[in-house]
Amino acid sequence: MRESAAERHERLLELVRERGSARVSDLAALLGVSPVTARRDVELLAGEGRLDRVHGSVSWPGRPPAAATGAPSAAGGHGPVLGLLAPSSTYYFAEVIRGAHEAAARAGSRLILRISDYRPEEDRMRTEGLLAAGAEGLLIAPGWRAPGDPAEHGEWITGLPVPAVLLERRATPGSALDGMDRVASDHGHGALLAVRHLMDLGHGTPLLVARADSPTALAVRTGYTDALGALGLRAPRDVIDSVPAEQRPEEFEAAVRALHEAVVSGTASAALVHNDVDAIQMVQRLAELGVRVPDDLALIAYDDEVAALADIPLTAVAPPKREVGREATRLLVERLTDRHGADEPQRHLSLLPRLRVRDSCGARRASGGAAGTGAERADADRNSF
Incomplete structure (x- = not known):
């Protein structure tokens, strides 16, 4: 079976950890990949803070290059x-x-x-x-x-x-x-922030468009149902199931069409979409179908990984x-x-997640370009981390 990029990254990290530091050219030979691939992997891992990179070599974070020759490490020695x-x-x-x-x-x-x-x-x-x-x-x-x-x-x-x-x-x-001990984001609270924010902007009960392929997605779905119950609301229709557009394009298009129909029929004027990538692609496809965000649909994304980079920067729930x-x-x-x-x-x-208000929900336009109403800023301040 062909080795995945994640598995190769894992091997690269293990090699650097064992040696303390290594040249990128040596890593390429040890991994059996081209120098270009090794250099690209190193740049990615260094950008994530998992390696330190200096002049053609990489080292384990916090460890001096001398660690490769057997010198004791200053970091990681007492913990x-x-x-x-x-x-x-x-x-x-x-x-x-x-x-x-x-x-x-x-x-x-x-x-x-x-x-x-x-x-x-x-x-x-x-x-x-x-x-x-x-x-x-x-x-x-x-x-x-x-x-x-x-x-x-x-x-x-x-x-x-x-x-x-x-x-x-x-x-x-x-x-x-x-x-067991556990530490986790409260995605139920994140869904509640989104629903309440859209309601405060004057919309009817927002729709949920969500995946069902991860614990986060399932928690957002449960949190949405709980949020509606806490606010005494009823969903305007069933949850619209979203899927990765590049893997299942026909099902993704069906989700877009369902959201489009809900907007043009007056069923809903607001939606929470999990996740950012799906939300960005849906906004683009909806525009092609004649539905504009935020004019026709106020939208909040969930995850806030790339939401700010959309053509229309997306308001998003950001788990900590x-x-x-x-x-x-x-x-x-x-x-x-x-x-x-x-x-x-x-x-x-x-x-607790926080809500980052941008353009896609229409709040900035309604408030004359400010970062949101007083209530919106209070939500963000109350739930910062």
């Missing part, structure tokens, strides 16, 4: 070795990883990364690799996709031989996993991704280093 299992190193989880890396560096710890590429059946093997590499504690973000994945692919986590913290994942109430990584790492380090840490009660820490 525990931490392992991080993530489903991806890009998009949403790039910021989570960056936050974990920052907190580990502050604690003098070394962070080792494994990527599951959203294949939950491989999570256990990847975690065993982290333990074999010396991880004394684990940050676990399983590659779950479907609602049944925690039960089918997650119970092994409770039997780990070292302290572990669930990262951006919630377990079924009452399950063994639910008794980097802070999730930081807080989970701090909690894990405390468990490992505080002599009372192991005896403390387990913790479930929920961090």
Whole structure:
């Protein structure tokens, strides 16, 4: 089977970690790839803060180049070795990883990364690799996709031989996993912020357009239903199922058409769309069909990874991704280093998303170009992280 880019990045990181530093040309030979590919991989990983790059060489963050010759490392010498299992190193989880890396560096710890590429059946093997590499504690973000994945692919986590913290994942109430430490964004609160903001702008109950292929997507769907219940609202129609346009173009077009029909029929004038990429592509396609954002449709995206880069900058719910990584790492380090840490009660820490108001919801136009009404700014201030 052909090696994926994520797997190659993982091998590259392991090579640099073992050596302390290495030339890009040497990495290309060791990985069996062209120098151009190795250089591109290094630039990506350095941009994510997972490697330091200087004059044709790379080094493990915080470690001097001398580490390659066996000299002792100044960083990571007095803190525990931490392992991080993530489903991806890009998009949403790039910021989570960056936050974990920052907190580990502050604690003098070394962070080792494994990527599951959203294949939950491989999570256990990847975690065993982290333990074999010396991880004394684990940050676990399983590659779950479907609602049944925690039960089918997650119970092994409770039997780990070292302290572990669930990262951006919630377990079924009452399950063994639910008794573990965890740090996660409160996506239900994020959905509530979006619905309330659109209602405050004078719209009827907004529609939800969402994927169903990740824990975040499922949490946004649940949060939307809960938000409507809390506000005493009824959905104008069923949730419109979204899918990746490049992988399933016909189904994506069907979602666009359903949203278009809801707008032109007067069923809805506002929508929350998960995620940013889908939202940007939908805005473009809706414009081709004669529906303009925000004139005909006020829209809020969920994730805020690339929302600000759209032709019409998208108002977006921004989960505190980097802070999730930081807080989970701090909690894990405390468990490992505080002599009372192991005896403390387990913790479930929920961090609140914030709403970033831009053009796509129409709030700036309504307020004469300011950053939103007083109520909107209060929401943002109240939920900053």
